[in-house]
Amino acid sequence: MPEKLVLQERPSNGILLLRLNRPDKLNALSKELLKELVDILHSAETDQGIGCVILTGNGRAFSAGADISDMLERGVDSYIDPDRLDRWRKIESFSKPIIAAVNGFALGGGLELALLCDIILASDGAKFAAPEIKIGSFPGDGGTQRLPRLVGRSFAMQMVLTGEMVDAAVAERKGLVSEVVKAEDLLSRCIELASSIASKSVAITPYAKRAVQAAYELPLAEGILEERRLTVEAFTTEDRMEGLRAFAEKRTPVFKGR
Structure with a gap:
């Protein structure tokens, strides 16, 4: 081999x-x-x-x-x-x-x-x-x-x-x-x-990566719109809501990657 x-x-x-x-x-x-x-x-x-x-x-x-x-x-x-x-x-x-x-x-x-x-x-x-x-x-x-x-x-x-x-x-x-x-x-x-x-959510880190990449691929105004679009899309994931619940309940979030 x-x-x-x-x-x-x-x-x-x-x-x-x-x-x-x-x-x-x-x-x-x-x-x-x-x-x-x-x-x-x-x-x-x-x-x-x-x-x-x-x-x-x-x-x-x-x-x-x-x-x-x-x-x-x-x-x-x-x-x-x-x-x-x-x-x-x-x-x-x-x-x-x-x-x-x-x-x-x-x-x-x-x-x-x-x-x-x-x-x-x-x-x-x-x-x-x-x-x-x-x-x-x-x-x-x-x-x-x-x-x-x-x-x-x-x-x-x-x-x-x-x-x-x-x-x-x-x-x-x-x-x-x-x-x-x-x-x-x-x-x-x-x-x-x-x-x-x-250790963070594998469902959310790709959104964060794409948002930061937009900062040098797009003009500022377009980048902010892309950031907003990605944030809205991330709200549809289970991990985004788990993170919010964990913060409100003062506990460590348990992410599932979805």
Whole structure:
């Protein structure tokens, strides 16, 4: 049996830990790896026992980006491949919270994969870059659009036009990551954060995720309308009413995920 390209663990209740597993290739994002990742996320979507996903990489990289060998072989067809693009869309549309645990290099497509996650934590030795310009290209899987929304136009331009590495301290200062911790503490901190998220209603957290995403996808007035629509929709869930009853009765809510 070939070795799995994405390893799965359940480190604690409600948490799915996924490890990209091509360490000899710095976890380059081959079509096969993306397919395994999407298949796992598809199963996790409907598993009410999973409230939060942690995504990290084996070895010294989160991911060094696209599989260059495929680009050399197929040219632009490797980029516009419908299966590849569909897999990126499915990762983007995953409804449950995902925490990226950036344990090393997050370069090119690896950075773009991290940007699809909802929260990014980094080890103190992590490095970030959009190095595509160095090989006559530029980010093409959302990097030119998502990066400026996090770090601002000027610094995004600097990263994209120079391809230079950014260390974890700068990434935190610029808002690319929410926390930087020691390498040996990265997974334990992510598990702690994921446990807090997973203890909440798995019926409600997808609404909260979608509402926050609307903040940088829509103009303010439209975002507020979307927030209102999602709030009304969430009122139809059992967990929303259970939360209200528990507050009124001064007890801990018992969420059922529906």
